[in-house]
Each structure stands twice: as structure tokens, then as C-alpha cells.
Amino acid sequence: MTAPSAASATAVAVPIPLPAPVTRQTLLFNALMFSEYRRALVVRRRQVVRRTRPERAVPSVLAVRSADRRANEESAMSLIPFPHRPVTDAAHLGTVLGVWAHPDDEAFLSGGLMAAARDAGRRVVCVTATLGERGTTDPRRWPPDRLGRVRRHELDASLAALGVEEHHLLGITDGTCATQPRDAVVDRLAGIIDAVAPDTIVTFGPDGLTGHEDHQTVSAWTTAACSAVAPDTRLLYATTTEEFVEGWEPAREAFDVFLADGLPLRTPESELAVHLRLDSTVLDRKVVALRAQATQMAGLIAAVGEDRVRQWWSTEAFVSADSTSTGARPWGTWRVAA
Numbered sequence: 260m261t262a263p264s265a266a267s268a269t270a271v272a273v274p275i276p277l278p279a280p281v282t283r284q285t286l287l288f289n290a291l292m293f294s295e296y297r298r299a300l301v302v303r304r305r306q307v308v309r310r311t312r313p314e315r316a317v318p319s320v321l322a323v324r325s326a327d328r329r330a331n332e333e334s335a336m337s338l339i340p341f342p343h344r345p346v347t348d349a350a351h352l353g354t355v356l357g358v359w360a361h362p363d364d365e366a367f368l369s370g371g372l373m374a375a376a377r378d379a380g381r382r383v384v385c386v387t388a389t390l391g392e393r394g395t396t397d398p399r400r401w402p403p404d405r406l407g408r409v410r411r412h413e414l415d416a417s418l419a420a421l422g423v424e425e426h427h428l429l430g431i432t433d434g435t436c437a438t439q440p441r442d443a444v445v446d447r448l449a450g451i452i453d454a455v456a457p458d459t460i461v462t463f464g465p466d467g468l469t470g471h472e473d474h475q476t477v478s479a480w481t482t483a484a485c486s487a488v489a490p491d492t493r494l495l496y497a498t499t500t501e502e503f504v505e506g507w508e509p510a511r512e513a514f515d516v517f518l519a520d521g522l523p524l525r526t527p528e529s530e531l532a533v534h535l536r537l538d539s540t541v542l543d544r545k546v547v548a549l550r551a552q553a554t555q556m557a558g559l560i561a562a563v564g565e566d567r568v569r570q571w572w573s574t575e576a577f578v579s580a581d582s583t584s585t586g587a588r589p590w591g592t593w594r595v596a597a
């Protein structure tokens with residue numbers, strides 16, 4: 260990844276005005292923004308859920324295998340001080356494993372990170388829990404089987420644009436992560452982590468970024484699996500910054516993608532472990548990757564234009580899991596309607 264340009268560094272902070280007035284047509288386009296968010300504009304339920312389940316016990320066999328493996332490998336991160344200052348170059352993240360809930364989560368939140376890491380010769384592996392097959396307001400046109408098939412192809416194309424060649428699908432039904440047998444899924448993720456032996460794992464924070472229950476559940480799974488088999492691995496949670504929220508604010512009412520109370524987070528830059536400002540070359544690839552997921556992106560880009568999408572998603576920010584408070588959490592949870 261090349262050094263961030265001054266232009267890209269300053270562009271993000273510019274508030275993006277909405278076209279006025281906000282019309283019914285605009286609101287309809289809003290419903291196309293993200294798959295899992297579409298349903299929010301049709302039937303919306305807000306329920307505050309606190310994570311109360313205890314962390315899973317360490318599976319001893321996997322833990323020993325992981326320890327042996329890592330003892331015999333030279334970590335690419337060994338010379339890089341962390342977390343004394345935020346990492347701004349994805350090349351410094353070593354082997355990266357991303358764990359996400361739905362197709363397009365990985366592109367929005369880590370597309371630039373993945374592209375830059377691959378360009379630097381790093382291994383990048385992506386895990387996607389569901390195919391996002393319920394991500395439509397028009398299930399007659401897009402029944403789950405069809406949408407799931409299409410989104411799988413879209414995701415393949417999107418990852419290819421980023422240079423990511425290793426991908427795992429967990430095959431979980433969209434919107435049902437919280438009702439899955441937790442230990443079985445954590446075991447599966449632990450097996451992937453053990454096999455990949457990543458230096459860095461990226462996923463959602465406990466807030467789920469938008470408050471989506473699938474996101475929050477994936478965060479809990481990944482955290483438990485990492486703790487079990489790779490406790491020394493750098494675990495990063497995607498977050499939103501004060502800068503992002505200020506840029507998003509003019510669109511907040513019309514683009515209601517942050518689904519739960521208390522979100523988006525306004526994480527101070529001083530708390531970031533990784534803060535990537537994508538240069539134009541990497542950003543181009545991220546936009547290609549987003550465009551590849553056309554069932555989710557075509558309506559949005561048609562509604563607001565590509566330039567706005569580029570500005571909103573030209574930075575990628577993560578906090579260290581170690582620094583995340585375990586105290587009271589002021590956010591809620593959004594669930595897909597039954």
C-alpha cells in the first residue's frame with residue numbers, strides 16, 4: 260500500500276450534503292443500501308440485548324496445536340510495536356483473517372485493508388457466516404435461494420477484485436446467527452484460525468457496528484475462538500470514528516443503516532489500533548469490490564452517486580479487542596424480523 264495522499268486524508272472530513280428535499284424515492288433507495296438493513300425500513304424491531312453468556316472454555320487440543328504452530332513460525336508482526344500507535348499500512352498486519360456475517364460486510368469495512376495487504380504479499384483469508392439471502396425488500400423477485408446464489412457469485416467476484424483467494428462460507432441462514440449452537444460454530448472458527456495461523460483477525464466489535472444481531476454474534480464467536488486457540492493474535496474490531504459520523508450526519512436520517520440505539524460509535528482517533536486512509540488506487544479497487552455486489556450496491560450508487568460512496572468508505576478503522584470496555588454497553592441490538 261502506498262502512502263495515503265493528502266487529498267484522501269482531507270476529503271473524508273468534508274460533510275456530504277444530501278440532495279434536498281428528501282423524497283419518497285430517496286427513502287425507497289435507502290432500503291436498498293445493505294442487505295440486512297433493507298428489512299429495517301419495512302419491519303423494524305429494536306430490542307436491547309446484553310451479552311450475558313460466558314466465554315467458551317479453551318479447547319485443549321486446538322490450543323496446544325496452535326501454540327506449537329506459532330512457536331515454530333516467525334511472526335511477521337514481531338518487530339512492529341503495537342498498540343503504541345495506530346497501524347496505517349495494512350502491510351504491517353501480517354497474515355489477515357477476516358470474519359464477517361454477510362457478503363459486503365467485508366468489502367465495506369475491510370476492502371481496502373485486504374487489497375493493500377494482498378498487494379504487500381500478505382495472506383488474506385475471509386470467512387462469511389451467511390449469504391445474506393434475506394437481504395431484500397422484494398422477496399418475490401428475490402426469494403432466498405435465488406438471492407443467496409447470486410450473492411455468492413457477487414462475493415466471489417468482489418474478493419477476486421481485492422486479490423483475496425481464500426474464502427470460507429459457514430453456511431448459516433441469514434438472520435439466525437444468534438440461534439445457532441454457539442460452541443459448534445466457535446469450534447469451527449477455532450479450527451479455521453488454527454489452520455490459518457493469522458497475525459491479525461478483523462471482525463465486528465460487540466456493538467456489531469450497526470447493531471445487527473448477526474454482526475454482534477459473529478463478534479462474540481470470533482472473540483471466543485481467538486481466545487481459545489490464538490490468544491496472542493491481534494484481534495481487531497471494526498469501528499466508526501468521530502470523523503466518519505460527522506461526515507455521515509447529514510445523511511443519517513435518510514440512510515438509516517445504523518439500526519440500534521447508541522450507534523454509530525464515535526471512537527476517538529486516539530483509541531484506534533489501525534486507521535487506514537485509502538489512497539485512490541486502493542479505493543478504486545474497494546469500489547470495484549463494492550460494485551461487484553450489485554444486488555446491494557446498484558440502488559445506492561444510482562441514488563447517491565459513486566463519489567459519495569467513495570468518500571464515506573475511504574477510511575477503515577479498528578480498535579484492539581483488548582482495549583474494548585467490558586462494562587456497560589450503551590447500544591442495542593437489531594434483529595431481522597421473523
Ligand SMILES: [Zn+2]
Nearest residue numbers: 295360361364
Ligand atoms: Zn452484515
